[in-house]
Amino acid sequence: MxxxxxxxxxxxxxxxxxxxxxxxxxxxxxxxxxxxxxxxxxxxxxxxxxxxxxxxxxxxxxxxxxxxxxxxxxxxxxxxxxxxxxxxxxxxxxxxxxxxxxxxxxxxxxxxxxxxxxxxxxxxxxxxxxxxxxxxxxxxxxxxxxxPVGPSAGLADIEVDVAPCPSLPEVPVLHIRPGPRDDWFAPDAISTLVSHPYEATSESNRVGVRLNGPALTRAREGELSSEGVVTGALQVPPNGLPILFLTDHPTTGGYPVVAVLVSADISLAAQLRPGQQIRFAL
Incomplete structure (x- = not known):
């Protein structure tokens, strides 16, 4: 116990x-x-x-x-x-x-x-x-x-003394794939994402990380009907500032998703502290 x-x-x-x-x-x-x-x-x-x-x-x-x-x-x-x-x-x-x-x-x-x-x-x-x-x-x-703690009978033996782990980067680089709604944004939206730093704000939690940085300009007016979203989605509300969804994100959303993190970088995104800068890369 x-x-x-x-x-x-x-x-x-x-x-x-x-x-x-x-x-x-x-x-x-x-x-x-x-x-x-x-x-x-x-x-x-x-x-x-x-x-x-x-x-x-x-x-x-x-x-x-x-x-x-x-x-x-x-x-x-x-x-x-x-x-x-x-x-x-x-x-x-x-x-x-x-x-x-x-x-x-x-x-x-x-x-x-x-x-x-x-x-x-x-x-x-x-x-x-x-x-x-x-x-x-x-x-x-x-x-x-x-x-309560579960039983340990039948578990694998403890055989490793220590696991070498790299330190967390001061400015993480998070890799993205465009879409599925990048066509809702100006043609330079993806290049804006990958050529400027963004900052994690204090309005972040396990649902998502709100980002400050250059706003992404819409090419289409209006809003989507709600559609499925995934962990790592970069959803963009009307103010143009992306929200990076983490593991407690809602299953659907009505704002367009301009890009999605590759799954290998989600753990790195989960370690972002308020005020920390990040960069995106294709």
Missing amino acids: IEVVRPGPLATVQDLGRPGHAHLGVPRSGAADGRSLRLGNRLVGNTEDAAAIEFTLGGGALRFHDAAWIAVTGAPVPLRIGGRPYGMNAPCHVPPGATVELGLPSQGLRSYLAVRGGLAVAPTLGSRSTDLLSGLGPAPLASGDRL
């Missing part, structure tokens, strides 16, 4: 989400930085889709009632177990009764704490993920919450 002593600014339970329900209006949700969640689970011998904790801007503290193996991945944070410092991206043993503390990240936004056996909270539509848009899944964690 894990007891939440302090959740930090925002802590939620996340796995790889609940795909296959978009036709019902249910987003996939899941870890915003799926790459970091998968790594954490592999380091402690879990399957990649086991539920873990996603911390936004760190600051969390957890008390482990029983001994456990954990790994912390994603945005780099100071990690202490029972008051002693430990490293990121590595399996760490937690003695019974010890408190695990996460400091503030030096880069990035979201860190993941995976525990061997996974978090055994009740699933909703096949997933244990918290979806902040629809309200599905467990509520964001609060002090005093208790999280």
Whole structure:
């Protein structure tokens, strides 16, 4: 059993989400930085889709009632177990009764704490993920919450001491493919996107990242009928400033999508901090 002593600014339970329900209006949700969640689970011998904790801007503290193996991945944070410092991206043993503390990240936004056996909270539509848009899944964690841990029998052995991970870039380059509604914009819209920096604003969350930068000019008036949108879509409202959809995005939208991130860069986009600049590339 894990007891939440302090959740930090925002802590939620996340796995790889609940795909296959978009036709019902249910987003996939899941870890915003799926790459970091998968790594954490592999380091402690879990399957990649086991539920873990996603911390936004760190600051969390957890008390482990029983001994456990954990790994912390994603945005780099100071990690202490029972008051002693430990490293990121590595399996760490937690003695019974010890408190695990996460400091503030030096880069990035979201860190993941995976525990061997996974978090055994009740699933909703096949997933244990918290979806902040629809309200599905467990509520964001609060002090005093208790999280059960699943069994570790039959899991893979822990065989890796540490996983080397590159540092997060100061100015990430996010790769896009034009469309599906780039024809709704002036011919220079894509070249504007890729030739100027944009900045993540403070009005960003797991639903999407609002961007400041050169506005994209429309070539067509009016609005679309609502149509399906995907994670990584760059939807453009009437002010011309793109919104980059993340994992809790709505399943449909009425603003045209000028471009979509390649799937390999979505985890990088999930680590954008307010005020951080990014660049787009084809």
